[in-house]
Each structure stands twice: as structure tokens, then as C-alpha cells.
Amino acid sequence: MANLEKLPVTVITGFLGSGKTTLISHLMRNPGGKRLAVVVNEFGEFGVDGDILKGCAIPECPAENIVELANGCICCTVADDFIPTIETLMALDPRPDHILIETSGLALPKPLLRAFDWPAIRSRITVDGVIALADAEAVAAGRFAPDVAAVDRQRLADDSIDHETPLSEVFGDQVSCADIVLLTKPDLAGPNGVARAREVILAEAPRALPIIEVAEGAVDPRVILGLGAAAEDDLAARPSHHDGADDHEHDDFASVVIDIPEIHDPAPLVERIEGLAREQNILRVKGHVAVTGKPMRLLVQAVGARVRHQFDRAWRPDEARQGRLVVIGEHHDIDAQAIRALLLPQPLDA
Template sequence: MSTLNKTPVTVITGFLGSGKTTLISHLIRNAGGLRLAVVVNEFGTLGVDGEILKSCAIPDCPAENIVELSNGCICCTVADDFVPTVEALLAMTPPPDHILIETSGLALPKPLLKAFDWPAIRSRITVDGVIALADAEAVAAGRFAPDLAAVEAQRAADDSIDHETPLSEVFEDQISCADVILLTKADLAGPEGVAKARAVIAAEAPRPLPVVEVTEGIVDARVILGLNAAAEDDLAARPSHHDGHDDHEHDDFDTVVVEMGEIADLPALAVKIEAMARDLDILRVKGYVAVAGKPMRALVQAVGARVRHQFDRPWKAGEPRVTQLVVIAEHDRIDAAAIKAALGV
């Protein structure tokens, strides 16, 4: 069946906090008349990104076209979650012109591409393209790419040290699977940081890839939609650290959900989150905060020790005014008691 007869799907991948939700929010509003549907695959039991996106809904992408699959990798639950979700979207009247899938920041994209070969859907959808977002500031700082010189020095001293970490494998697999790289937060990295980030990406990419600098998720939809890549048929050109493995592991990372009542001082909470992230090697924090005396709910997002917060909408009538934060870290570094103590719970 020609890809022209299939509904195109764009897979949007990228590390924690790279700006995937911000990008999709922009695409929802600027899709050039395309009727979109969105599938959000959240890591952890408390969904945040899906609700953010539903607040951006417009007639060409109504709230019912935005589906959140929480607490599970969609490529590991194909029959139970992924296929029924896709079938439900395709059965809508009118059906979507294009589907966006936002992967978890911890996801490996290649296993998801393999899920497109599932018999019930393989003749109906195609992977139009894989878009990988990379945080320019973080990549420039070497946060996700190994320092080969330092690794070799460490290897000389201790043969048991492996230069590959879970974080670097995720980053490299996302780059290797991509058709286009969006270099986000270029304004924070500056010209020198952007140049360093481009060099890292070029070194990790298995083939020359277009790299587009974006700020606040603003990019022309024509740059990343309509690529006609048919990526599900092009897996050999997208190498992965996990090629040849029947399964892929998700237990390298874990989450803790922290629940609190109303917070008296939002900036003070942000300071606590920053210190916690730095002291406890936290990768990501996101969630909603109830601030005493404020009619608006606050959205908090942190990538490492970089914390941002804003009021996103009024509390609904009868909605519990509670604070819920998702904290994500590597499995062997997460400590629920220490996290709660750092936040004053």
C-alpha cells in the first residue's frame, strides 16, 4: 500500500526537558490547516504533558484528539495501548490528517518504529518522520555525550568502568533514529554553545542530518511535517545500542510522585527543587503546585537544576488544591525519602 494512502505519523523524541511539549503546542496552533491528533506517552503515573497540550486544543486539534498513555512504554504495550489508541483516532469523524506521537524523554525511538509493523495498523499508518529534540545548552556542556579522553584515562585506572551510561545511550539512540534534529534553547546556549552542540550531534549521527535551531518550540511545520520518510521501512539506517535485543530496559530510570498541600512561597519551592536536583542527581521535575491565596494553578518544570514556573490556569470548581510533583532520576540514584526531605515533606 502506498504511503500516500496511509495516515502520516511524526514521532517526536528527545531527552527530558528538551522542549517536546512546547514544540507540539506550537504545531497544534500552526499546522497549516492540517487536522492533527496527538498521542503523549508519559513516564510515570502522574500525567502533566497531556493536560498542557489539551489546554492548547483548537478546532483542528480538539481535546478529544489528544490522548495520553501514562505509566508505560507504548512500544512495550502495543496490543493493549498503542494499537487501540491508533485505531480509535483513525475511526474519528473526520479522521486526523496527521498524528503526532510525543515519546517519553526516556524512550528509545527505534522499538516504537518496530511497533508500526503490527498487523492491525501497518497498512493504515506510516512514520512520516522522526524528529529528535536536543537541548543545545545541555549538549554543549557535555551532559549527555561521553568525554572520550576522560573515559580512556579512567579505563586505564579501572577496567570495570564503562564509558556508556544510560543517559548517553538514550541520547545517542534518539539522534541515530532521527530524520531531523531540532536544536532547542539555542538562545540559552549562545553561538559558542550552539557550535559545540552541533559538533556533538554530528559526531553521534550515523549519517548527515539537518539540524535546525529553534527557540520556544517555534518552527515552520513544513520543515518537520510531510517528510515522507517511511521510517518503519528504513530501520537498518537507524542504528541503536539495543539492536539484536528482543527487549529494551526501562529500569535504568525511576520516578517518585511527591504530594503536598498548598505551598506558601512558590519561589522558595523552586529554590528547594534546584538544590534537590543538584544534590541528589535529579534529571527532571514537573508537576502542578497549589499556592496559598492564589486562584491560579502553578506549573513547575525543571531540567536538572534549571527550574521554571508559571501560573497556567485557574483552579476548577471542586478541584482539590493539592501540589503534585513527578521526580525522575536514574534507578540507582533515586531516594524517595531524601527527595521528600529536600522538599520539606
Template sequence: MQKIPATVITGFLGAGKTTMIRNLLSNAGGKKIALIINEFGDLGVDGDVLKGCGAEACTEDDIIELNNGCICCTVADDFIPTMEKLLARDVKPDHIVIETSGLALPQPLVAAFNWPGIKTAVTVDGVVTVVDSAAVAAGRFADDHDALDAQRKEDEGLDHESPIEELFEDQLTAADLIVLNKTDLLDAAAIQSVRDAVNAATSRKPKMIEARNGEIPASVLLGLGVGTESDIENRKSHHELEHEGAPHDHDHDEFESFIVELGALKDAGAFVEALKPVIDRHDILRLKGFADVAGKPMRLVIQAVGSRIETYFDRPWAPGEARATRLVVIGLHDEMDDVAIAAEIESLG
């Protein structure tokens, strides 16, 4: 029996994974795609956005959401049973696409494809790592190493790189294809600096391509034919290398998320503009969700990566659906003052 190919799409918070998948579903060339989505945070924004895209290649029944934590930590409890149910269907998908949380390590997920019962039926066609080129150019993943070294000398417990930089490198190390997304926001010199930064972040050198708005042909993303699960030993994360051979747990204690709920927005444009300094002031990594705009029949999607904010109306509110504004906020645990941030955002509504 021919194995079903699966593509793992990873990348840091706000890199553009969901947008790229929306484009993929709209141009799937007749392939029937099953989609597994994992998010960090209790509000399933990405899954809801993709369910509303109306693509024939992937119906709502083909979209499975895993919201019990980052998929890299819940492989046995969530991912394996989900795959087993998917493979037990009478009508099998032509291709499986898995969107990981922006905070997930791809390595444990790829290793799970060697699980008995999965390995014989599915193969990892390839790992695609999406990079927010504008964030890399702005130095989001390049920390002050001198300052970190000084901190480590004072505190022997600080033996890691920064959690953001480390995760960025791990996601690149797992890649078979790296997509430099959002290159339309940069000039040629800045794009080259991003290429240099990405090359410096991993010893592996997978193919690298540029993209705007996640627009990559399905023929490029699907059909890599790598069989990545057989090469996972060569793509170990920082966490695996640090605990080589020893029992250990992986967690995401460095990151935190919470939800802010508001009523209808009187002026969506003014709300977004007022939101930018709040994001900057608290160094919020990611903010996303849906808004109820007074007098508008459609739901507003709000997507923020740092203070870069995108908004668009995606679909009408359904009959009987409770209209509300709900936003998930994600940042570093030590730098997040949930009460203060929530109060500031609530005051903008």
C-alpha cells in the same frame, strides 16, 4: 486510500517536546491533529498541559495518553490497540503526532508502523528529535570515557556506555530532523559546539535546525514525507545492535521516578529558588508537575531540567477540582534517594 501521516517527536527528558507541540497545535493551519502522549512516571503532566492549551486543531478527545510505561516497551499492549481505535473513528485525523517519553527508544515505535493493519493506513512522515542545546553544552551527555573504561576493566558486566549517553545517541540515530532547541540560552560558539557534539553522536546526518522555545513552523515539522518505517533497519539502537538476532527484553531499570505531594505553596518564587540546590545536590534529571499557590485562582506549572526551572500559570482550577501540589521526580536509579529527596522538597512547602 491515502495513508495518514504520523510524526514521532522524541528527545531526552526536558528537551522541550511538549512546548514544541503546544506551538504546533496553535499554528496547525487547519489540520485536524490526533495526539498520542507517552510519559515516564505516574503523573501525566504533558498531557494535562496540552489539554489545557485550547487549540482548535486538537481537542481533548483527540489527545490520548499512554501511561503504562515507555512506549518503546509497550508497543503491542498499548500503542497498537490505540492506533487501531484511532483508525476506526468515523472522522479520521489529518495528521497523527506522537510524543514519546524522554526515556523512550524511537526505533521499536517506528518499527510498529509495519504492523499489519497499521502499515496500510498510516506512514511515519518523519521522526523529529528535539535536543536541549543548553544541556548538551553543559556536558550532560558527554561522560568521562576514561573513567567508564576503567570501571569496565574492573567489572566485566559493565559493557555499556552510560544510559544517558547511549539513549541520547539512539534518539539522534532515529531522526529525520534534529531540532536544536533552547539556542537562545547559548552564544554562537556554544551552539557550534552543540552541533559538533550532535554530529559526533550519530553516523547518520539528518537535517539540523535551531529553535528557541520550541518555535518551529508546522510546515517544517509536518510534511517531511520520509516513510521512516521502511528505513528502520538502518537506524538500530545500541540495544538492538548488542542483541542482534537474539531474544531480549528492553527495560529502563537505570531510571527511576516518584511523586512528591505537597499542600499549597505560600511563596512560589521562594519555593522554586529553594528547589534549585535540592536538584543540584541529588543530580535530579527532570522535575515537573503542578502547584497550588495560596491565594491564586490558577494552577502553576513547574518544569525543571536540572536546576533550570520554568514556571507559568496555565489555567484556572476547575470547580470541584482538588487543589494540590504534585511533582514527579526523575533521575538515575543508582543515584536517587527517594526518601531524602522527598523529605527535602516537602520541607520547602
């Protein structure tokens, strides 16, 4: 007999580097008795997060239940990507109990919610909740706030100017669409930073929202799964900067993929990535590199000038020991030639 109960979906949103993949990895290891499936939507042609999550696959969330959609926004390619992916996951045997969707860090969640009204799936699936992750340190530092002084100067010259920065708009839309906000990396922010981040989020939110501190993605699945929000039927309560528009823009941000030759020491590469943040205002760098004499792949993750790296898995026999990094920033800051010059001085480890 067919299962007529709607399949719950949790949309996990949050800016670049806020910890979405870490959260999903934790949920996969601690599913609360649920059989999970995961959809990962990456910004840019080179995906990293799907491979990380497949490395965490367990019987409750096997590798075939993890789908990566790179180089596009799933809410902009509903018929071609989103609907077929969801239908494939719903047709799995056994069927998942819950689907997690990790949006791109630059995605606006509300257009994705509208996609759940697509006739092919709207009677079979529901948005259980929207979980927004916010990097406490970045929020407290004002990284997502508009440059008020700059906007004021522009307004003096042109009264029609009344806008926020692309970063603040994305952050505002993600918070406004959320049912719960997870405040990540509280250890880096410290008590004062956490308090400031809470103030910023509450000021941005259009309604009262629970804000929960979470370190390394460790949250009880019962807190964020099973909310029953039916968010697709509650769009009016989730305002967006892009309400009323027929489309939403992705032109504010861009990415470039850099091939990295094998290195001898990660330290110089880390310094160069830090330099990208300072000199090119780069928002995010992620990918992997090969280190001479090391059989494992080095995973590199950077948010601004904050760089982390660790060996995550062995190089497979069928893959070349070739490193690749995706660099993401605002469109006017992405100068591929300048980025390559900063990231790849010759020789790399000189």
C-alpha cells in the same frame, strides 16, 4: 468510500525537558491546514504534558484528539495500549490528517518504529518522520556525554567493560533515529554553545542530518510535517545501542511522585528543586502546585537546576487544590525518602 491512503505519523523524541510539549503546542496552534491528533507517552504514573496540551485544544486539534498514556512505554505495550490508541484516533470522524506522537523523554524511538509493523495497522499508517529535539545548552555542557575518565578507570580493572552512560545511550539512540534534529533553547546556550552542540550531534549521527535552531517550539509545520520518510521501512539506517536485543531496558531510570501542600511563595520551592539537582543528581521535575490566594494553578518545570514556573490555568471547581510533582532521575539517584526530605522540609515556607 473508505480512505485507503496511509495516515502519516510524526514521532517526536528528545530527552527530558528538551521542549517536546512546547513544540507540539506550537504545531497545534499552527497546524498548516492539517487536522491533528496527538498521543503523549509519559514516564511515570503521573502525567503532566497531556493536561497541558488539552489546554491548548482548538478545532483543528480538539481535546478528544489528544490521548495521554502514562506509566509505561507504548512500544512495550503494543497490543494493550499503542494499537488500540492508534485505531481509536484513525476511527475519529472527521479522521485526523496527521498524528503526532510525543515519546517519553527516556524512550528509545527505534522500538516504537518497529511497532508500526504490527499487522493491524501497517497497511494503514506510516511514519512520516522522526523529529529529535536536543537541548543546546545541555548538549554543549556535556550532560549526555559518557564519563570517559570513569569508564577508562573501570576498563583498567576489567577489559570487558566498554559501555556508555544511560544518558548518553538514550541521547545517541534518539539522534541516530532522527530525520531532523531541532536544536532547542539556543538563547540559553549562546552562539558558542550552539556551535558546540552542533559538533556533538553531528559526531553522534550515523548519517548527515539537518539541524535547525528552534526557540520556544516556533517552527514552520512545513519543515517537519510531510517528510514522507516511511521510517518504518528504513530501520537499518537508524542504528541503536540496543539493536539485536529482544527488549530494551527502562531500569536505568526511575521516578517518584511527591504530593505538595499549598504554598505561600514559590521561591522556597524553586530553591529546593535546585537543591535536588545538586544533591541528588535529579534530571527532571515537573508538575503543579497551589499558591495561597491564587485562583490559578502554578505549573513547575525543571531540567536539572534550571527551574521555570508559570500560572497555566484556573483550578477547576471539582479538583482539590493539591500539588503534585514527578521527580525523575537515574535509578541509583532516586531515593524517595531523601527527595521528600529535601523537597518538603516542615513547614514548607519556613
